[in-house]
Amino acid sequence: MVAPRPLRGLPVADQAPHERGDAARNRTLLLDAARRLIAERGADAVTTDDIAAAAGVGKGTLFRRFGSRSAMMIVLLDEDEKAHQEAFLFGPPPLGPGAPPLDRLLAYGRARLEFVHLHHGLLSDANRDPQMRFSPPATLHHRHVRVLLADAGTTGDLDAQAAALLALLDSDYVQHQLGDRGETLESLGDAWESVARKLCGA
Amino acid sequence: MVAPRPLRGLPVADQAPHERGDAARNRTLLLDAARRLIAERGADAVTTDDIAAAAGVGKGTLFRRFGSRSAMMIVLLDEDEKAHQEAFLFGPPPLGPGAPPLDRLLAYGRARLEFVHLHHGLLSDANRDPQMRFSPPATLHHRHVRVLLADAGTTGDLDAQAAALLALLDSDYVQHQLGDRGETLESLGDAWESVARKLCGA
Numbered sequence: 376m377v378a379p380r381p382l383r384g385l386p387v388a389d390q391a392p393h394e395r396g397d398a399a400r401n402r403t404l405l406l407d408a409a410r411r412l413i414a415e416r417g418a419d420a421v422t423t424d425d426i427a428a429a430a431g432v433g434k435g436t437l438f439r440r441f442g443s444r445s446a447m448m449i450v451l452l453d454e455d456e457k458a459h460q461e462a463f464l465f466g467p468p469p470l471g472p473g474a475p476p477l478d479r480l481l482a483y484g485r486a487r488l489e490f491v492h493l494h495h496g497l498l499s500d501a502n503r504d505p506q507m508r509f510s511p512p513a514t515l516h517h518r519h520v521r522v523l524l525a526d527a528g529t530t531g532d533l534d535a536q537a538a539a540l541l542a543l544l545d546s547d548y549v550q551h552q553l554g555d556r557g558e559t560l561e562s563l564g565d566a567w568e569s570v571a572r573k574l575c576g577a
Numbered sequence: 578m579v580a581p582r583p584l585r586g587l588p589v590a591d592q593a594p595h596e597r598g599d600a601a602r603n604r605t606l607l608l609d610a611a612r613r614l615i616a617e618r619g620a621d622a623v624t625t626d627d628i629a630a631a632a633g634v635g636k637g638t639l640f641r642r643f644g645s646r647s648a649m650m651i652v653l654l655d656e657d658e659k660a661h662q663e664a665f666l667f668g669p670p671p672l673g674p675g676a677p678p679l680d681r682l683l684a685y686g687r688a689r690l691e692f693v694h695l696h697h698g699l700l701s702d703a704n705r706d707p708q709m710r711f712s713p714p715a716t717l718h719h720r721h722v723r724v725l726l727a728d729a730g731t732t733g734d735l736d737a738q739a740a741a742l743l744a745l746l747d748s749d750y751v752q753h754q755l756g757d758r759g760e761t762l763e764s765l766g767d768a769w770e771s772v773a774r775k776l777c778g779a
Binding site (some may be wrong): 503509518530531532534535536538539540541542543545547548551555565566567570571572573574 | 677706710711715732733735736737738741742743744745747749750753757767768769771772775778
């Protein structure tokens with residue numbers, strides 16, 4: 376089968392658009408497969424062989440696209456973090472705008488618990504570095520929680536209250552509570568709700 | 578000068594009690610000197626030469642007593658942690674028993690801020706290990722804060738509230754606030770007080 380000649384005016388090699396399309400498609404297939412397997416088994420139990428097989432591509436393709444397993448995991452975390460931010464900043468209520476601020480805060484807590492549990496391994500690595508713990512993504516979460524506390528009419532030191540609330544969503548704390556203390560994502564969501572309601576005076 | 582003959586009945590070498598006394602005295606001299614220098618300059622700016630000179634002993638003595646600088650720092654942190662725990666569990670009010678629970682909680686927060694700032698370097702190293710972050714010393718602090726919240730008649734999920742409050746005393750958080758956010762131990766103490774009062778409904 377002959378690839379259709381590109382319609383663009385720029386002089387490109389015949390195969391290039393086709394290859395770029397394949398590359399993008401394989402990238403998506405691999406990331407989706409990795410996401411699915413991690414959700415099923417946890418990141419530690421997922422190998423590059425598993426991911427390539429589930430994506431229906433060769434392992435060489437995985438390494439050509441991402442360079443290494445850990446580089447692929449960083450891309451995955453980054454994409455998921457962006458999608459998560461998109462959801463709580465601009466998505467549908469109650470997580471996104473349109474719901475009352477306390478409802479949004481409660482939805483944020485439960486959504487973030489799912490996220491940090493799913494991505495525990497990588498977030499825990501990032502936690503090892505104090506600079507990362509207080510880096511721009513962390514700042515964005517702090518600002519989001521602070522804005523919702525303010526919108527809910529919360530009194531007192533909002534920066535400190537936001538920091539205290541966010542500590543309950545720290546990936547190492549969550550994993551310790553789930554693994555060593557018999558908590559569940561549900562019970563940790565309830566705990567977050569209890570503290571959030573109290574700070575909001577609700 | 579001839580050392581006095583030991584008066585004990587057990588057959589020991591003549592020099593042994595004297596040496597043990599010297600060892601204990603040098604140990605105390607070295608730890609006190611290190612404590613004083615760290616308080617003045619921060620741990621990073623204190624060398625074994627500085628400590629030995631300030632203690633008035635040779636550097637060889639420091640290494641004979643402690644093995645290494647980092648081993649000495651661990652002994653120092655451990656001793657200070659014990660003294661700190663002694664103070665808030667059994668010492669005079671308002672930190673120790675006898676004061677109203679909210680007053681004790683506020684005194685605890687300010688005392689702990691001083692402690693984590695002084696020992697930031699070592700506590701930050703310990704933080705790198707998630708097991709350490711949730712180890713027995715951390716558990717003791719959590720139980721102390723939880724007991725004071727309960728005594729103050731605080732409602733809601735006390736475990737989560739204690740965890741959220743203690744996050745404001747985390748050594749990396751404190752150092753980030755002091756170093757990068759222009760906060761002071763005084764302003765961080767005020768922030769802790771604001772959140773603690775709110776949770777206690779005061």
